[in-house]
Amino acid sequence: MDIKVKFIVGALHETGAREMFIEFVGDLGIKPRYKNLLIDVVNECGSLPLVIKIVACALKDRSKDRWETALNELRYSAPENIADISRSLYQSLKMSYDSLESEEQKSLLLLCGIFPKDTLINADELLVYSVGQG
Structure with missing residues (x-):
C-alpha cells in the first residue's frame, strides 16, 4: 500500500503510523534516544496520516528538546472558538505554523x-x- 492510498483510507494501524512517521522524519526516527518520543508523538497524532506528515515534517532535523516541546504542544493545545476541527489536526497545524x-x-x-x-x-x-x- 503506497502513501497516497494511506491518505485515503483513514487512520493507520500502530506499526504503519510509526513507519510513515519515520519515512517523513528521516534518520532521527531510527535513533534509540528518540524511540520513546517517537512512539508518544505518533500516538498523539491519532494515527491520522495527514497529521503524522505535518508533525514529522516539522520535527525533521530538529533537536530532542524540540521533539519534547512538540509532544507537550500536541498534548495540551486545543482549538478555541473553532468549530468542526479535530483536536489532533488543530494541534499539528499549530505546531507546523509555530515551527516556521x-x-x-x-x-x-x-x-x-x-x-x-x-x-x-x-x-x-x-x-x-x-x-x-x-
Missing part, C-alpha cells in the same frame, strides 16, 4: 490560506495582498 522560522514565512502561509483549495496562486496577486497587508 521567520515571520515572513508565517505571513506567506497565512496569505496562501486565503485562496480556495486547489487554486493556482499567481505570484503577482500574492504580492499585491502582501503589500496591502504591510
